[in-house]
Amino acid sequence: MTPRILILTAGFGEGHNAAARALAAAFERCDPPARVAVFDAFAAASPRLNAASRQLYLSLINGAPRVWSRFYAWIDDSEFIQRRLWLFHREIGVLAERLRRDPPAAICCTYPLYAFFLQAIRARGVRLPPVYNVVTDSISIHSLWWRAACDGWFLPNADSADVLLRAGLPPTLVHVSGFPVDAAFRDAGRQLAPPDLAHFARPRVLHLVHSGTRHAEATDHALMKETDWDLTCAVGRDRALRARLTRLAARRPFPTRVLGWTDQIPRLLMTHHAVISKAGGATTQEAIAALCPMIVSQIVPGQEEGNYELLRRYGVGALATSPAAVLGSLRAAFADRGRVWAQWRAALWPLARPDAADDIARHVLGHFPAVSTLQPLSPDAPEPSPVPRLARAAA
Structure with a gap:
């Protein structure tokens, strides 16, 4: 019998979708392959509201980060979501219908609200398969990830697992798997590497420009003035910025590439010495998997x-929030034939888990067939007590 796996994701941050895609591919690579569906209940329930909510999210994190920070902390400290699940009645409804129409053998959630939605569906007396949370955050993990019950949690690193263990989760349910990344990091990681700086190779610098990235164009202008580095700028779907940088790169007498949207990020990370980027969940974890200091x-x-x-604790890369600071960090890393850069790269080895998606898939399928340890609740049963929130200071 071919197991059916349902992966639940949402478009609020690319890390959730990136993890979902990598997991889906891993389940399909299994022998025998599983039948996989990736489902976004937010997009399915209210496409226009979902698009508007995603735009508001991007506007807040890019244009009003302090407002976003206060909102994020308030939700973290409160039980607003748990007590107002009726706000998500459309999403819960389409998810319940999806489960009724095509019952899966297991559910993997790469977005934290789904465990609450599934808890509400269980409260209707519905028996569910095993439910797993695939946590896409590191260390500063929002309490929504653990406040609803699950059959297991997969964490990107041991430091993050410690947060959930201190919150009171059973150690048998907390698994340090790594962050699910594209199989290219596993398959090509042994063949692809940047040239050896110790043998006087030219450093290769990759700049990933995301929506709302501050000082992006000024940083690229500064980078293109450097004469000792090869440069690749990937600007996504910003056509105007790509056109301006392409004109600037044409006047630079050193290897320079300006890319738009590309599916070659794994190869770029594995063949460059350093990447400049905001600290997004997917980008950070892909840089770690590629052993590319950030x-x-x-x-x-x-x-x-x-x-x-996470990077700071392990002595990898640097924080540089201005173009001058970016250049200063790179110069320091590449000096003395890349002495500091080599230390950074070596420090990434303990964190890199390019097999994470396959490990998660094997774990989930290794328990198939199985039933969830979370039993259905009668409609008049009290809500289960949430897992206690760990004080943020303890993290």
């Missing part, structure tokens, strides 16, 4: 703080 140019308060904290 210069963090921007941190969104809340979820991205822990991503940089």
